[in-house]
Amino acid sequence: MSIFSKLRFKWFISTQSINYSIDFFERVYEIYLNHKKIIHWRDGKPVYSLSTPAVYSKPAVNLFSRSVFSTIQNRNFPNLMSYAINDVCNVNCQHCSFFDSVNDETRKVMDTKQSKQLIKDAQDLGVSVINIVGGEPLLREDLPEIIKSINKDLSIAILFTNGWLLQHKVKELKQSGLDGVYISMDSADEETHDKIRQKPGLYKRALKGIEVAKKSGLSVGISCTIAEDDFRGGRLTELIELGKELGIHEVLIFDMIPVGRAKGKKELIDNRAWIDEMIDYTKKYNDQDDYPGILVYAYGTSYKSTGCSGGTSYYYVSPYGDISPCDFNHAAFGNILEEPLHKIWDRLSSDSNFSQASWRGCKMKDSKYLSKDESKSSSCADCSC
Numbered sequence: 001m002s003i004f005s006k007l008r009f010k011w012f013i014s015t016q017s018i019n020y021s022i023d024f025f026e027r028v029y030e031i032y033l034n035h036k037k038i039i040h041w042r043d044g045k046p047v048y049s050l051s052t053p054a055v056y057s058k059p060a061v062n063l064f065s066r067s068v069f070s071t072i073q074n075r076n077f078p079n080l081m082s083y084a085i086n087d088v089c090n091v092n093c094q095h096c097s098f099f100d101s102v103n104d105e106t107r108k109v110m111d112t113k114q115s116k117q118l119i120k121d122a123q124d125l126g127v128s129v130i131n132i133v134g135g136e137p138l139l140r141e142d143l144p145e146i147i148k149s150i151n152k153d154l155s156i157a158i159l160f161t162n163g164w165l166l167q168h169k170v171k172e173l174k175q176s177g178l179d180g181v182y183i184s185m186d187s188a189d190e191e192t193h194d195k196i197r198q199k200p201g202l203y204k205r206a207l208k209g210i211e212v213a214k215k216s217g218l219s220v221g222i223s224c225t226i227a228e229d230d231f232r233g234g235r236l237t238e239l240i241e242l243g244k245e246l247g248i249h250e251v252l253i254f255d256m257i258p259v260g261r262a263k264g265k266k267e268l269i270d271n272r273a274w275i276d277e278m279i280d281y282t283k284k285y286n287d288q289d290d291y292p293g294i295l296v297y298a299y300g301t302s303y304k305s306t307g308c309s310g311g312t313s314y315y316y317v318s319p320y321g322d323i324s325p326c327d328f329n330h331a332a333f334g335n336i337l338e339e340p341l342h343k344i345w346d347r348l349s350s351d352s353n354f355s356q357a358s359w360r361g362c363k364m365k366d367s368k369y370l371s372k373d374e375s376k377s378s379s380c381a382d383c384s385c
Helices: 004-032 058-073 112-125 141-148 166-176 188-197 202-217 227-233 233-247 273-286 341-350
Strands: 040-042 045-047 082-084 129-133 156-161 182-186 219-226 250-257 293-296 312-319
Touching: 004 341, 040 312, 082 112, 112 141, 112 341, 129 141, 141 166, 166 182, 182 202, 188 202, 188 250, 202 219, 202 273, 202 341, 219 233, 227 233, 233 250, 273 293
Parallel strands: 082 129, 082 312, 129 156, 156 182, 182 219, 219 250, 250 293
Antiparallel strands: 040 045
């Protein structure tokens, strides 16, 4: 290449790289999230979703670097871990996927030291997003200490909470290194919300928690569980409008899944038409900058995004150390108190049911997956689905 050509190429790169970077990130997140708008600026960096690291942050570097090596090695690396940090809760939600499915009062919850070791092992494995779930995580006294142990050069920390205790905990959580928080809201109507979660006063406490969390600089979202009747009856619309009114950054929508306390609801299986309709419905809000980002779980598990990623880029850890494909699929592949995490991940990510992302949506709503004789699979011998 001549000197002139090199100079011309350098000039071209310097003038085109900004627009190209913008186009690249917008397209990546449009595919992943079903929108391409920045929902928050956290610590001076753009955030497209609470479920992803801020662009140009060190955890984002970790995410993209691991993606490169996943391609080089032709194997799956996890980028997201959900850790159920306790097995107690102060509410009694009708649709809970944890209680009546995961919790076991005869077992011991992992202690502080074990929790910190889990986080270290997860980050060594490549995780860039750590979801802290429960139970109700804020009932655990050592939660700030556990969050503080996360290497913030590698991963972000996101908390899921019902919001009852949030307003009093935000300052300490922020100082510990928490990046974002999802507060559960299942109705924009106070009476309905408190009835669903069987906790009088929860709605008002949750709203106060949202207010304080926003002021602290955290990325703030609300998460909700929606059934077909809720969508057709307007409850989802009301929640999105509430999110706009509160100035939150994201609305995360789970469609009801037949696990936990909703187990046995056969009408939820193979019922995809209304969910696709809901995904299309939310697009108009994602096209408007004055609305929060709308992230539909079912979109993420579809062929349009990553597909069901349990075992390909995601796993769930129970309070007792069991490793499963996700929060809703509790097939146990091993326990980190008994063997190293990387060995369990290798077993999970190599299993024929989970080695490749599924385009059929959530496996726990897929009759083809559910009809398999799990008892014949040695890796799923403890499957509770």
